Amino acid sequence: AQKVTQAQTEISVVEKEDVTLDCVYETRDTTYYLFWYKQPPSGELVFLIRRNSFDEQNEISGRYSWNFQKSTSSFNFTITASQVVDSAVYFCALNTGNQFYFGTGTSLTVIP
Amino acid sequence: ETGVTQTPRHLVMGMTNKKSLKCEQHLGHNAMYWYKQSAKKPLELMFVYSLEERVENNSVPSRFSPECPNSSHLFLHLHTLQPEDSALYLCASSQDKDGSTNEQFFGPGTRLTVL
Numbered sequence: 001a002q003k004v005t006q007a008q009t010e011i012s013v014v015e016k017e018d019v020t021l022d023c024v025y026e027t028r029d030t031t032y033y034l035f036w037y038k039q040p041p042s043g044e045l046v047f048l049i050r051r052n053s054f055d056e057q058n059e060i061s062g063r064y065s066w067n068f069q070k071s072t073s074s075f076n077f078t079i080t081a082s083q084v085v086d087s088a089v090y091f092c093a094l095n096t097g098n099q100f101y102f103g104t105g106t107s108l109t110v111i112p
Numbered sequence: 113e114t115g116v117t118q119t120p121r122h123l124v125m126g127m128t129n130k131k132s133l134k135c136e137q138h139l140g141h142n143a144m145y146w147y148k149q150s151a152k153k154p155l156e157l158m159f160v161y162s163l164e165e166r167v168e169n170n171s172v173p174s175r176f177s178p179e180c181p182n183s184s185h186l187f188l189h190l191h192t193l194q195p196e197d198s199a200l201y202l203c204a205s206s207q208d209k210d211g212s213t214n215e216q217f218f219g220p221g222t223r224l225t226v227l
Contacts, residue, residue, distance in 0.1 A: 004154070024113075035215065043200065044116075045218040091155065095214060099168070102155035 002027045004047045004094050006103035012110050013082050019079045023092030028055075034068065034075045035093040039105070045091065051075065082110045115139065116219035118203050125193065126145040126226045132187040133222045134204030138197060143209040144186040145216065161186060162209045193226045200224070 003026040025034065032053045037045040045069045051068050059066045063080045065095065079086055089105045116137045125131050137144060138184055146158040160168035161180040176195075177189040200223050204216040 031132075033214070037218075042220060042225075043202075045202065045204075046219040047215045047217065050215050091156075100155075100157050100216075103151065104154050 002029075002094055002096055002099065002101045004092050004101050004103040006090075006092055006106050008025065008106045009104070009105045010089050012111060013107045015084060016081050018078060019082055019108065019110075021066050021079075021090050021092075021108065023075045023077065023103060025075065025092070025094045025101075027094060027096055029082065029096045031096075033095040036066065036075075036077050039089040039091060041088070042080045048077075079108075082108075084110050084112050085111050103112070114201060116205055116217050118201075118219035118222050120222060121220065122223045122225075124227065125190070126227050127193060127195070129193075130188065130189070133201055133224075135186040135188075135219055137184055137186075137203075137205035137217070137219075139205055139217060141181055141205040141207050141217070143206045143214065144183070145204040145206075146186065146188050147204065148210060149202055149221070151199075155202070159188075159218040160167075160209060167209060190224075194226075195203040195226050198224055198226045 002024045005024045034051045036048040038048055039045045056068050065078045067076045087110045089107045091105045094101045117136045124159050143162045145225050148156045148158055158171055158172045164180045180186040193213045200221045202221045203219040206214040206216045
């Protein structure tokens with residue numbers, strides 16, 4: 001069965017702190033894709049990153065970084081030096097074939 | 113207009129009403145999706161269309177009826193809904209449905225309330 005678990009429902013941090021959002025996935029497929037999306041209060045999900053199952057290289061994009069570890073089936077997302085504009089709900093998702101599986105999301109609040 | 117647009121943004125309807133949600137994408141994509149987002153639950157994929165043909169229907173009740181007249185437009189027709197159908201309905205599109213090119217671009221959603 002395919003599944004995405006985001007155990008952290010809500011996180012609050014003070015501005016400029018670093019924060020890591022956890023994502024654990026389950027799949028028996030050998031080819032799959034992992035995603036992170038950001039959902040600000042406006043509602044629309046914004047694509048952040050896609051990673052395929054054969055590429056375990058970690059990625060850094062500005063203050064964002066992602067740690068993909070197949071050994072632990074995790075795809076964690078770290079925001080460095082958080083800002084108030086980072087406040088949103090973040091979703092991790094798994095794609096296998098035609099199916100997308102989303103986690104329940106982590107609501108991040110960055111306090112000024 | 114750019115990206116993915118959805119209308120209406122908010123909808124309140126009674127259980128006996130018939131209404132439709134509209135989605136339009138201006139990205140030249142070939143695949144479109146309907147999702148349901150309920151509080152405290154994962155996004156639920158409802159329907160997938162690729163090149164105007166439905167490729168996935170995840171056991172959605174028949175009171176939800178999708179329509180994809182062309183690759184740029186997607187509708188969700190609603191009739192005799194239940195209060196538990198109240199949710200945010202999100203439309204998305206992607207270049208194709210295959211994994212290598214399917215980062216999805218989402219619309220702002222329609223907030224549906226069923227009384």
